[in-house]
Amino acid sequence: MPEQTILLVEDDPFNRDILREILEDFPEFNIVETANGQEALAWLTTHGPPALVLLDMMMPQMDGYTMLGELKQRGLLDRMRVIGVSARAREGDQAKALQAGCWRYLTKPFDIAAVEEAVHAGLTEPR
Amino acid sequence: MNIPAMTTQRSRRFWTLVLIQGFLVLVLLLSAGIMSVLTNRLEHNRDVLLSYLREVSYASTDLLNLQSSLRGFIASEQELFLEGYRQSLPQLDERLSLIAGEPALPNELRRNAHQLRTDIAQWQINYAEKEIALMQSGDVAAAQTLLEESSSIFDALSMRTEDLRTEVRTYFERINNQLSFYNTIILVMVITLAVLLLVSTVILMRFWRRQGSLWRELQVATDDLQERNLALQTSAQAQDKVNQQLRARIDESRLINSINELMVTGTPSTPLYSIIAQRIGEMLNGWCSIVLEPPGPPSERLELVALYHPDTSRMGLIAAWLQNQEIHKTEGLHAPLFTEKQPSIVMLNVPQEIRSPADLEPELQPLADVINLSSYIAVPISIEDRPIGVITIASSQLDYTFDAEQELFLEQIADRISSWIEREHLLELNRQRATELQTSFNSIPDIIITFDANGQRTRINQSGQRFFGSELLNGPTANLWRKPNGQFLTPDEDPVTAALRGNAASDVELALLSQDGDLIIHTVSTAALRDSERGVIGAVVVARDITVRKELDRLKEEFLANMSHELRTPLTAILGYSELLLKRRTEVLTKWHVNKIEGIRTGGQRLLGLVNDLLDVAKLDAGQVDLQRRDVDIHTLIQSQYNLLQPNLHQKNLRLQRHLAPEVPLIAIDSDRINQVLTNLLSNAIKFTPESGTITVSTALLHVNADSSISWQSKPLPDPLPEVEPGEYIVVTVSDTGVGIPQESMPHLWDRFYQVEGGASRRFGGTGLGLSIVQQLIELHGGRVFAHSQGSNQGSTFGFLLPVITTNTQENLPYLHHAPTILVIEDDQDTARIFEHHLYDAGYNVIHARKGHEALEWAERIIPAAITLDLILPDSDGWGILAALRQMPHLADVPVVIATVNDQTSITPGLGVSTYLVKPVTGERLINVITNLIGNTQTQAGHILIVDDDADMVHLLQSALQEHGFQTRTAVDGSIAIDMLQQSELPKLMLLDLMMPIVDGFQLLARIRDDPRTRAIPVIIVTARDLTSEEVHQLRYAAQGIQTKHHLDMETLVAEVQRHVPTKEDAPDAGADDLAR
Secondary structure, eight states: OGGGEEEEEOSOHHHHHHHHHHHTTOTTSEEEEESSHHHHHHHHHHHOOOSEEEEESOOSSSOHHHHHHHHHHHTOGGGOOEEEEESOOSHHHHHHHHHHTOSEEEESSOOHHHHHHHHHHHHHSOO | OOHHHHHHHHHHHHHHHHHHHHHHHHHHHHHHHHHHHHHHHHHHHHHHHHHHHHHHHHHHHHHHHHHHHHHHHHHHOOHHHHHHHHHHHHHHHHHHHHHHHOTTSOHHHHHHHHHHHHHHHHHIIIIIHHHHHHHHHTOHHHHHHHHHHHHHHHHHHHHHHHHHHHHHHHHHHHHHHHHHHHHHHHHHHHHHHHHHHHHHHHHHHHHHHHHHHHHHHHHHHHHHHHHHHHHHHHHHHHHHHHHHHHHHHHHHHHHHHHHHHHHHHSOSOHHHHHHHHHHHHHHHTSEEEEEEOOSSSOOSEEEEEEEEOSOGGGHHHHHHHHHHTOEETTSSTTHHHHHSOOSOEEESSOOGGGTSOSOOOGGGGGGGGTSOOSEEEEEEEEETTEEEEEEEEEEOOTTOOOOTHHHHHHHHHHHHHHHHHHHHHHHHHHHHHHHHHHHHHHHOSSEEEEEETTSOEEEEOHHHHHHHHHHHHHSOGGGGEEOTTSOBOOTTTOHHHHHHTTOOEEEEEEEEEOTTSOEEEEEEEEEEEEETTTEEEEEEEEEEEOHHHHHHHHHHHHHHHHHHHHHHHHHHHHHHHHHHHHHTTTTTOOHHHHHHHHHHHHHHHHHHHHHHHHHHHHHHHTTOOOOOOEEEOHHHHHHHHHHHHHHHHHHTTOEEEEEOOTTOOOEEEOHHHHHHHHHHHHHHHHHHSOTTOEEEEEEEEEEEOTTSOEEESSSOOOSOOOOOOSEEEEEEEEEESSSOOOGGGGGGTTSTTOOTTOSSSOSSOOOSOHHHHHHHHHHHTTOEEEEEESSTTSOEEEEEEEEOOOTTSOOOOOOOTTOOEEEEEOOOHHHHHHHHHHHHHTTOEEEEEOSHHHHHHHHHHOOOSEEEEESBOSSSBHHHHHHHHHTOGGGTTOOEEEEEEOSSOSSSOOEEEEEEEESSOOHHHHHHHHHHHHOOTTTOOSEEEEEOSOHHHHHHHHHHHHHTTOEEEEESSHHHHHHHHHHSOOOSEEEEOSOOSSSOHHHHHHHHHHSTTTTTSOEEEEEOSOOOHHHHHHHHHHHHHOOOOHHHHHHHHHHHHHHHSOOTTSOTTOHHHHHHO
16 A cells, blocks of 8 residues: 555665665565656556655656656645655755755765654654 | 242342353453454455455556566667556555555554555666666666666565565455454354353243242241241240149149148147148238137037238238137038038139128228138038038139139148048047057056067067066067976967967966066967958967966865875775675675675775776876876787676676787887776776677777878778877777767767766766766877767767877976076987986986977077087088077077087997087187186186197187186197197196197097096187088097097086086086096
8 A cells, every 4th residue: 555655766776775774664664666767657656645755866767856847747746755865965956856846855875864764754744 | 948048049149140141241242342343343454455455466566567667668668668667656656655554454564565665666766767767868778787787676676565465465364364263253252142141041031930939939938937926826825824824733732732741740730720821822812711610519600710811911800800700601601511512612703792791890991902802712621521611712802813723722722631630530539549458458467468470579568577577578489488387388389389370279278487487377368460461460469377276276186186085095994894894704794784785895986986087087187197108018908908897798798899900019108097098988888888789999000191191000990080190090999889979969078077868867877077087098198089979879989099109209307497498409319318317317407409400499489508419410510500509699698518429339329528619709708618617717726728720819818818817828739739738737628629730629639538637627619600511520530539438428418517507406616526526
């Protein structure tokens, strides 16, 4: 069931692995891994909004922003919480991500604690 | 044909002829007359004579009768006979008395006749009568006796009578002859007369006729003359008129010329206008006025700027009156010039009603006579078809009117005035612009320098002057800038040369030499200055101080380098520890752990790669990459790459094909860097080629010709190659069957950070630095990179060209800042390299010129601190180069140290080192050199040996040296010098002439150098400026004889140079000791 799923959208296998490891702290949730935006969109269209989305903003073929735009267009975005992650740590990047529809923004390399905290918040905080 | 003269002549002739003829006729007539008279007389005489001839013949007869009568009487005593006697006697007597009394007869004849008569009478008396008487008396015998007695007398008488007769006859004949003669004469005279008359008639007729024709001719000529005369008169009148006009035009012309002169030197102003008006007025003896628009905003008014009136005493008043009038453009006689743009107003005869001004103030009435116009011409002064003023001429005298020509004259003046005014405007504008330009030029902080077409500096702005200072600016321009690393620019790299060729450059980084000797980096832009007709007429160089920017750049680079370094240090930990952990994988670690640690390692490795790339980029930017070139077989490198990349190839099932040309030689490259290049290209190929693709590495050797065509020296490669300088190259290509390069990416391919699929949505990772680094590294080697692709998914080929250089080529030694530069002119590579290293070690920068002309080019562009010159150069005469160097003013004080080389053994070159001075040598120069070599007299005792066969030279040198306190000894020949060297105290220094008999300079030099005792004596060769090939040959010959050890001479050379050019480290007189070694 989608409400029990955390969707992972990340192209780099290592990062995916790290995130997955972190997410294993939330065993009640199912983790779906996708390597790019298209895959993710396909899953979302099929399965509906998950409990949380961890979205890498910089990906080949369809990046995070584009995907968010798609979701917004399809009206799916407000039903999801998206935590954006990116190596881009400059000032404008956070604002940009939030404006695109991210609920929170995390920078790489991951601060494990910060990721855990954000995921926790994302899963438990009321909408 | 001078008819009058002829006529006169002819007349004279005629009359002379007539006179002569007349005279002749007269004479003839007279003569004829006389002759006829004479003839008449003669005829008469003749007739008389004829009658007397009869008479005389009768007389004779009578006498005979007498005689016979008497005889008869006597004989016959007949009285009858007496009758005869009586008859004849008186007849005879009468006859004779007739004859005697005839005056026509000659006197003698008459006398004879008379005498005869008398005698006859006598006879008569004496004899005849007696006889008769006797007879009568009857005495016949007596009578006969008497008769016989008288017969002789009678015979005599009769003979006399006969004689008389003959006389008369003769006389008669004579008269007759005379007469006929006279007649003949008369006839002749008559004939002559007739002929004369005929001739004269003919002559007369002819003359008359001729005269007639002459007369007619004369008449015609006279008519003609008259006509001509008339014509002449008319034309003379016309001519007068024309002359008058001409004079007037000449005057006008002169006036225009004089006004031109005024205008050339002066600017339009009231005084000059006044002069113009005055000159015109004076020439025309009339008014002349000039009115112009007043300065300031355009208005309808005109102001009087000049006035001339022939009545100069009242001119002032008139001018004042006019000024008061307030002249308007649209009022007055001149109005049509403005309102209707009429070209001129010409009133040669001004109509009565407008002759005088309508309203003249009472006090000006006295001027009325001069303020009126009888003739008036006004012409506008226009600028660009707009009238801005009027120039007017007018006459007040009723009898003096202008003519139409004067309108033309006035127009010319007006023309000139308007040009003048315009010119003044333009000049003013020009001045303003020039000032603006000058101000801009000087206020710009950047350095701006302009050059002419020959590369000579024409202008430099204040910033430039302040930067370079006057001393540097007086030297050669090429000295002002360097490469950023401090090395001199070659003529091709010189910005001015490039600009003059038409190759403008933007933002080239050069180091400019400031007046403090500092090299300050500027960004330099150059451009050619062009003239539309003549093409390139100069160049302009703009230099901006980018020290600050450079400093920033440097800080950035430093920062980067530091940061990279800092980045690497933790990486050591990451990579190191993960490696360590993995080493012990079989111990405590689970698969999960191993997995994660491998992840750490991979991440760390990736990071290291990136850090290295960044570091490389930073170093390349700062020019800090020094290539360590070694002769390398590039195929070996390719092979090791192949080995290294096997796993990666295997992973994607890629095939690596190698097409390596065997002709490819060893080339001098930095193998690490080229490896880096190969790795990069191969990794890219692997990355961008999908599974089961093929990667091909190929090499080839080629030659690029001067016309840019390619001669392959091995199996050719199909790929198009970039343009490179002519030379020998190897080419390496890496082709793949991968994703290819889209057309739009081609231009940016090598750009830093460029990625074909850049941005967030990229399939392949990477920083985009790789290709940029590849390009920089290849270009650092002097090569070029290239790439092409047919398009997306059609594979791509990346490649590079590397010039075939081997390590025999000159290395670039780093530049020593603030160190003196020595120009080494040496053709032998090895020798040059050795020089360079030695000099460099001693603290000098070296510029190496291999050929004579190269050396001269360098010498012209920079001021080296010293020059070493090998006299034996392949393409030029070493002495000639020396001479040429000596002729360059900015090298006048640069010492030239001659290094002659043993050209037989080029492997271990021998050197004879001396200092050469070229004659004429000033004493001062000589002393300087000597002092430098051995110190002055205060520091050095001992003598100087002068070896020269030229007595004058010797004397000069001696004087010069002795003046400075040096002791001298002399030798006129090398052999003597050798003796002196062997026998007596060694000189401290030798001055040596090259050309001497017996033992010349070279031989002596060889001897000196050979002998360890004398080897160390400094030798100065003083030689004439022009050396023959003989002398050069001598030098070569001599050079072979000089055997010296390699090592020692290097030091000597350096020491030599140091003597002349101390570096910062050297003590001032360190030299002397070195030489003693």
